[in-house]
Amino acid sequence: MNSPLFSIIIPTYNRDNYISETLDSIISQTYSDWECIVVDDGSTDNTEKIVSQYVTADSRIQYHKRPDNYGAGGNGARNYGFTLSKGEFINWFDSDDVMLPDCLQKKIDLIKNTDFQFVITGGYYWDGKKINNPLAIYPTNDFYADLQTWKLNLTTNCVLFRKSFLQNKELFSEQMYRSQETEFFSRIFFKISENVYIISSEPTFLYRQHTNSITQNANVYNKKFLHSRLKLHLDNLSRSVEIKHKKLISYHYKGLVLQFFKALDNKDNENIALVKNNGYNKLKEINVLVAYLFIIIINLLMKVKMVDKLFRGMLYRLDVLIIKGL
Structure with missing residues (x-):
């Protein structure tokens, strides 16, 4: 053959x-x-x-x-x-x-x-x-x-x-x-x-x-695995913005934030930086003010533990402003 x-x-x-x-x-x-x-x-x-x-x-x-x-x-x-x-x-x-x-x-x-x-x-x-x-x-x-x-x-x-x-x-x-x-x-x-x-x-x-x-693997934290998931959400967030698909923008933004919380909880500075830098750059293409708010909330989360739950909720719900900025 x-x-x-x-x-x-x-x-x-x-x-x-x-x-x-x-x-x-x-x-x-x-x-x-x-x-x-x-x-x-x-x-x-x-x-x-x-x-x-x-x-x-x-x-x-x-x-x-x-x-x-x-x-x-x-x-x-x-x-x-x-x-x-x-x-x-x-x-x-x-x-x-x-x-x-x-x-x-x-x-x-x-x-x-x-x-x-x-x-x-x-x-x-x-x-x-x-x-x-x-x-x-x-x-x-x-x-x-x-x-x-x-x-x-x-x-x-x-x-x-x-x-x-x-x-x-x-x-x-x-x-x-x-x-x-x-x-x-x-x-x-x-x-x-x-x-x-x-x-x-x-x-x-x-x-x-x-x-x-x-x-067995569900609760094991792995930096490389998280990095891959973050990269996937970042890349797909860009694609979703390009085709202006509001449902996907919200989905990938929230997915990115939830993975960021894992990095934050595990003091994973490399993946925290990945989200800060790349997330800011991608959001800036949509709305500069939203991008700045994104960074401000992340910085507060890293410093002010007393209102951690409040800031996490704010960061998670930023997708509403992102979609309005299209």
């Missing part, structure tokens, strides 16, 4: 407990014209051994290690996998999830003989045994806003791209430590025309939920 139609790109790290299920589900696809590119981000378990057995058994499956010139993490692995791909279509897929048997067939049926640049399909939440609720994926009149506000539960599993749409675009940011997929979608789908895609609620995969790891 010299030019496979589908390139399935799977970043992986220490998934020896799950990756067999993932690869078995791909091999079992009713549509067979695909290549599967597994990119290992430095696994220390038996992932390489397991995948190598699949490579030997099926020539459509490849195993690669992420080279050092790509950033550590899933995004570097995703980007490297893209450079290796030969298919007309690209679908990134997670190494612990499972494709339903007709996943690829349903996606090709949606995109073939059309001018669509990408198609989005649904899936089910899954704990490894029981299939739970479907992901919130549905046709919408405000795709970008619903994506930003998590009304759409979009993951890389959902989206099949034409490779030509992705070429010459910046793909996944290798400087993001959290919200990597959201950052990618926010950037690549900005100002996208509704004529170049289609959304179907039809389920095509099982999305594994790791309840224990979510619970």
